[in-house]
Amino acid sequence: MADKLKGKALIAQSGGPTGVINASLVAAVKETRQHPEITAIYGSRYGLQGALKQDLINLGIEGDRTLDFVAKTSGSALGSARKKPEPEECVTVFRVCKAHDIRYLFYIGGNDSAEAADIINKDAKQAGYELHIFHIPKTIDNDLKFSDHTPGYGSAARYIALEFMGFTNDQRSLPGIHIVKTMGRKNGSLTSASVLGKRAENDAPHLVYIPEYPVSIDDFVKDVLITYKKYGTCVVAVSEGAKTTEGEELVTVAARELYGKSELLPKDSHGNIQLSGFGVDLDYLLCKVIEAGEGIRVRTDRETYNQRCHPTIVSEVDRKEAAIVGRQAVIEAIRWDSDGSIAIKRTGYGPDYGIKLFVTPLESVAKGTKSMPEEFYDPAKKMPTDAFRTYAQDLVGELPEQGRLKRYAVEKKAI
Amino acid sequence: MADKLKGKALIAQSGGPTGVINASLVAAVKETRQHPEITAIYGSRYGLQGALKQDLINLGIEGDRTLDFVAKTSGSALGSARKKPEPEECVTVFRVCKAHDIRYLFYIGGNDSAEAADIINKDAKQAGYELHIFHIPKTIDNDLKFSDHTPGYGSAARYIALEFMGFTNDQRSLPGIHIVKTMGRKNGSLTSASVLGKRAENDAPHLVYIPEYPVSIDDFVKDVLITYKKYGTCVVAVSEGAKTTEGEELVTVAARELYGKSELLPKDSHGNIQLSGFGVDLDYLLCKVIEAGEGIRVRTDRETYNQRCHPTIVSEVDRKEAAIVGRQAVIEAIRWDSDGSIAIKRTGYGPDYGIKLFVTPLESVAKGTKSMPEEFYDPAKKMPTDAFRTYAQDLVGELPEQGRLKRYAVEKKAI
Numbered sequence: 001m002a003d004k005l006k007g008k009a010l011i012a013q014s015g016g017p018t019g020v021i022n023a024s025l026v027a028a029v030k031e032t033r034q035h036p037e038i039t040a041i042y043g044s045r046y047g048l049q050g051a052l053k054q055d056l057i058n059l060g061i062e063g064d065r066t067l068d069f070v071a072k073t074s075g076s077a078l079g080s081a082r083k084k085p086e087p088e089e090c091v092t093v094f095r096v097c098k099a100h101d102i103r104y105l106f107y108i109g110g111n112d113s114a115e116a117a118d119i120i121n122k123d124a125k126q127a128g129y130e131l132h133i134f135h136i137p138k139t140i141d142n143d144l145k146f147s148d149h150t151p152g153y154g155s156a157a158r159y160i161a162l163e164f165m166g167f168t169n170d171q172r173s174l175p176g177i178h179i180v181k182t183m184g185r186k187n188g189s190l191t192s193a194s195v196l197g198k199r200a201e202n203d204a205p206h207l208v209y210i211p212e213y214p215v216s217i218d219d220f221v222k223d224v225l226i227t228y229k230k231y232g233t234c235v236v237a238v239s240e241g242a243k244t245t246e247g248e249e250l251v252t253v254a255a256r257e258l259y260g261k262s263e264l265l266p267k268d269s270h271g272n273i274q275l276s277g278f279g280v281d282l283d284y285l286l287c288k289v290i291e292a293g294e295g296i297r298v299r300t301d302r303e304t305y306n307q308r309c310h311p312t313i314v315s316e317v318d319r320k321e322a323a324i325v326g327r328q329a330v331i332e333a334i335r336w337d338s339d340g341s342i343a344i345k346r347t348g349y350g351p352d353y354g355i356k357l358f359v360t361p362l363e364s365v366a367k368g369t370k371s372m373p374e375e376f377y378d379p380a381k382k383m384p385t386d387a388f389r390t391y392a393q394d395l396v397g398e399l400p401e402q403g404r405l406k407r408y409a410v411e412k413k414a415i
Numbered sequence: 416m417a418d419k420l421k422g423k424a425l426i427a428q429s430g431g432p433t434g435v436i437n438a439s440l441v442a443a444v445k446e447t448r449q450h451p452e453i454t455a456i457y458g459s460r461y462g463l464q465g466a467l468k469q470d471l472i473n474l475g476i477e478g479d480r481t482l483d484f485v486a487k488t489s490g491s492a493l494g495s496a497r498k499k500p501e502p503e504e505c506v507t508v509f510r511v512c513k514a515h516d517i518r519y520l521f522y523i524g525g526n527d528s529a530e531a532a533d534i535i536n537k538d539a540k541q542a543g544y545e546l547h548i549f550h551i552p553k554t555i556d557n558d559l560k561f562s563d564h565t566p567g568y569g570s571a572a573r574y575i576a577l578e579f580m581g582f583t584n585d586q587r588s589l590p591g592i593h594i595v596k597t598m599g600r601k602n603g604s605l606t607s608a609s610v611l612g613k614r615a616e617n618d619a620p621h622l623v624y625i626p627e628y629p630v631s632i633d634d635f636v637k638d639v640l641i642t643y644k645k646y647g648t649c650v651v652a653v654s655e656g657a658k659t660t661e662g663e664e665l666v667t668v669a670a671r672e673l674y675g676k677s678e679l680l681p682k683d684s685h686g687n688i689q690l691s692g693f694g695v696d697l698d699y700l701l702c703k704v705i706e707a708g709e710g711i712r713v714r715t716d717r718e719t720y721n722q723r724c725h726p727t728i729v730s731e732v733d734r735k736e737a738a739i740v741g742r743q744a745v746i747e748a749i750r751w752d753s754d755g756s757i758a759i760k761r762t763g764y765g766p767d768y769g770i771k772l773f774v775t776p777l778e779s780v781a782k783g784t785k786s787m788p789e790e791f792y793d794p795a796k797k798m799p800t801d802a803f804r805t806y807a808q809d810l811v812g813e814l815p816e817q818g819r820l821k822r823y824a825v826e827k828k829a830i
Contacts, residue, residue, distance in 0.1 A: 069818030075584030169490025403484030
C-alpha cells in the first residue's frame with residue numbers, strides 16, 4: 001500500500017443545524033488526533049464561507065472539556081450556511097487548502113451538502129489537487145438515500161413526539177380543533193413522529209398530513225370536522241410541505257386566497273418559497289375550518305426551530321450515533337484513501353436494535369432525497385402506521401407515560 | 416368554637432391548564448383524607464360544567480399510585496372550562512351540592528376562576544346554602560394580584576427560557592431575524608422569561624415587547640434592523656397582547672392591513688379576539704421587516720400550547736409550590752370555616768429562596784390582574800431588567816449552560 005496522504009484536515013457544518021450535529025463535529029475532531037496522517041484539524045466557519053474567506057479556527061487545540069461540552073450543545077458550533085459552492089469558489093477553496101496544506105475535508109450536512117462535497121471533489125480531481133473528502137450525514141428530515149435513518153432525526157422526532165404529548169394533555173383540558181405545522185418539505189418522517197407518544201385513539205394527533213400525499217382543502221376540512229365530531233377533539237399535524245391535490249403548496253394557495261397575492265411570500269436564497277417562517281397557510285386552514293364548523297374552538301400552531309436546536313430535548317441514541325458517524329468518517333478517509341459518505345444500515349429493532357455503518361459514494365446521496373416508505377403511512381386513515389412506529393421508536397428513545405385518572409363516576413341524584 | 420361544617424368536598428379545574436395544575440389537584444385530594452370533616456372528595460369535570468350536569472367523579476377512591484402519577488402529568492386531569500357561571504347556573508350548582516351533601520368547594524384557576532368562586536360564594540350566602548369555597552391559584556400569566564408569583568408560571572417560564580436558548584443556538588448556526596410570539600395578553604412576565612437563559616449580549620432574545628409598553632410598527636421595524644446590524648442576528652420576543660401606540664392589538668392592525676378585513680379574526684367565547692391561535696400578526700411584522708431590510712433572512716414563530724402543557728419541561732420549585740398551595744387550601748377551608756384564596760409571599764431570593772402562604776379574600780383577586788412591576792422592564796432597551804432576572808430565576812430552576820468553542824483563529828495565508 002502506498003504512503004498515506006499526510007496533511008491538515010478541515011471540517012465544516014452545513015445546512016440546518018440539529019440537536020446532535022456538534023456530536024459529529026467533536027467526535028471527528030477527536031478522532032483526527034489518533035491519526036498521524038492528520039497534522040492538524042481546522043474548522044471552517046459558516047459552511048464553506050470560512051474556507052473561502054480564510055475564516056478558519058484551530059479545533060485541534062480546543063480543550064477536551066470545551067469539546068465535550070460543545071458535543072452536548074445543540075446547533076452548529078462552527079456556524080452553518082445553505083449556499084452551494086460555485087465552480088470559481090471551489091478554485092478558491094483549493095487555493096486556501098493548498099496554502100494551509102489541507103488534505104482532508106469533512107463536510108457535515110444533508111444531501112445538498114453531499115452534492116457540494118461531490119462538486120468540490122470533482123473539481124479537485126480536475127484541478128489535480130489531492131484532497132480526500134468525506135460527507136458526514138445529518139438532517140432532521142431523515143431523507144438521505146441509502147441510510148436507514150439520519151443523525152439529527154431522532155432528536156427532532158423526539159421533540160415533536162413530546163410536543164404532541166403536550167397537545168394531548170392540553171386538549172384533554174380544553175378540547176377543540178388544533179392545527180399544527182411541523183417541518184418537512186418533502187419527507188413526512190418528522191411530521192409522522194407526532195404519533196410516537198400517542199397511547200390512546202383519542203390522544204393527539206388525530207390526523208397527519210405529509211408531503212407525500214396531497215390533500216384537497218375541502219377534504220381536509222371534512223376530515224377535521226368528522227374527527228372532531230367523533231372524539232370531541234381534533235389535533236392535526238401538517239407538514240410544511242403539504243400540498244393540495246392540484247400540486248400547489250398550501251402556503252401558495254393560502255397567500256393567493258387570503259392576501260390576494262402570493263408574490264408577498266418570502267423566499268429563501270434558493271428561490272424556494274419560505275415554508276417554515278410563515279403562518280398564512282395555517283391561518284387559512286383555520287379560517288376554512290372556522291367557516292365550516294361554526295362555534296368550535298380552533299387554533300393553529302407552528303412547530304419551531306427548536307425541532308432542530310432544543311437545548312435539552314435530545315435522543316441519546318441519536319447523539320451517540322452522530323458521534324460514531326463523525327468518527328467513522330475520519331477512519332474511512334484515512335483507511336480508504338478515497339472519498340465518500342457514511343451511511344447507516346439497521347441491524348435490528350427494539351431490544352435487538354443496532355446499526356452498521358458503511359461507505360457510499362458522494363454522488364449516490366447528493367442527488368435527490370428519499371420519501372417515507374409507503375408502508376409507513378395509511379392515506380385512508382391519514383395516519384402513520386404501526387410499521388412507522390416500530391421504525392421510529394428506537395430512534396427517539398423512551399417517551400414518558402402520562403398519568404390518567406381512573407374516573408370513577410359518581411351516581412347522579414335527583415335535584 | 417362551633418362544630419366544623421361536615422360534608423363532601425368538590426374540586427374543579429378552570430381556565431387554561433398548566434404544567435403543575437394537577438399537582439395542586441392531587442395535593443388537595445390527598446389532604447382531604449386527613450380531615451374527618453370531609454367525608455368524600457369528588458371532582459367536577461370541565462370546570463363547573465360537571466357540577467351543573469352531575470358529571471362528577473369520585474377522586475377519593477383513586478389509588479395513590481394513580482394520583483402520584485397524575486400529579487406529575489401536565490394539563491388539567493379533570494378537564495377545564497373558561498365559562499363564568501350565570502346566576503341561574505349557580506342555583507343549579509347548589510342543588511347538586513345539596514343532593515350530594517357537598518359543603519366544600521375547591522376551585523383551581525386564575526382571576527376569572529376567583530371571580531366565578533366569588534359569584535358562587537355570594538349566591539350561596541344569599542340562598543342560605545352553607546358552602547365553603549377556596550380558590551387555589553394557578554396561571555402561566557403570573558398576573559394574580561397579591562401573590563408574588565403564581566403556580567404554573569415557573570414551568571411555563573422555564574419552557575420559554577429553554578426555547579430561546581435553542582433559538583440562540585439556531586441563530587449561531589444560521590443568523591437572521593427571528594420574530595417569536597409568546598403567550599401573555601396583558602402581563603409581560605412570560606414573554607420576559609425569554610431572557611432567563613441569555614448569557615451573552617448576542618444571545619437571544621435581543622428585543623422583548625410586552626403588552627405593558629405599546630410600540631409603533633415603524634419603531635419595531637427600526638429596532639429590529641438596528642439590532643440586526645449590530646449583532647448580525649436579531650431574535651425578538653413579542654407578547655401576543657402587544658399593542659401598537661394607537662392602542663390597537665397588533666393582530667387587529669395586521670388583519671386589517673393584510674386581509675383588508677379584521678372581521679375575519681376568530682374570537683373566543685368571551686368575544687375577545689383570539690390571539691394565540693392566529694399568526695397573521697407575525698406574518699405582518701415579517702412582511703414589514705422583509706420590505707425594509709431587503710435580503711435578510713426573516714422568520715417568525717409562535718410559542719405554542721406547550722408553554723402550559725409540556726410533558727417533561729417543568730420547574731420543580733413550581734411543582735412543589737403548586738402542591739403546597741393545593742394542600743393549604745384544604746387546611747384553611749377547615750381551619751377558618753370561611754372562604755378565600757391562597758396567596759404567595761416571597762421570603763427570600765437565591766440561596767435564601769422561600770415562600771409563605773396567606774389567605775386573601777376571594778374578591779381581592781377576582782377583579783383585575785396585575786402588570787409586571789415597572790422595575791422589571793427597561794422600555795429604552797426593550798429588555799427585561801436584572802431585577803426581573805433575580806425575581807424569576809428562582810421560579811424556573813437551573814437552566815443548562817451551553818458549550819461554546821474558544822475559536823482560536825488560524826492566521827490567514829497568501830493564496
